[in-house]
Amino acid sequence: MTKEKVKKKWASTRKLLEITDSEYNGVTQEAANLRFIKTKLQIAVYYLQMLDEHDSEYQVPWNKEQFKWALRKPVGDKKKQQAKEWCHQCRLxxxxxCATWNYEEVKTA
Incomplete structure (x- = not known):
């Protein structure tokens, strides 16, 4: 896939994972947990985008309902752990x- 197609594919997910000003400035434990979850999921989506750019076969480690659950309040340690595991699975x-990707630079005239 081209980078433009990949960006379009993941646009709505990235929008959901944006950290709002109120979340960023929040001083409660729940705000900190939500920032942590969104950050981990942003990283996971980045890895999935890389896989898409290289036309790699993969299975997203969460389904739509699990994803919604992770972002729903209240946000506790169980959801933090789940986001951390998903990020790790995507990295793996x-x-x-990555071992099979061709990184040859495009030659210019």
Whole structure:
């Protein structure tokens, strides 16, 4: 896939994962937990985008309902752990696929 197609594919997910000003400035434990979850999921989406750019086969480690659950309040340790695991799974998928990617630079005339 081209980078433009990949960006379009993941645009709505990235929008959901944007950290709002109120979340960023929040001083409660729940605000900190939500920032942590969104950050981990942003990283996971980045890895999945890389896989898409290289046309790699993969399976997203969450479904739509699990994803919504992770972002729903109240946000506690169980959701933090789940986001951390998803991020790790995505990194492992990227690392495994990365060995087969061709990184040759495009030659210009």
């Amino acid at each position: 998928m990227r690392d495994k696929a």
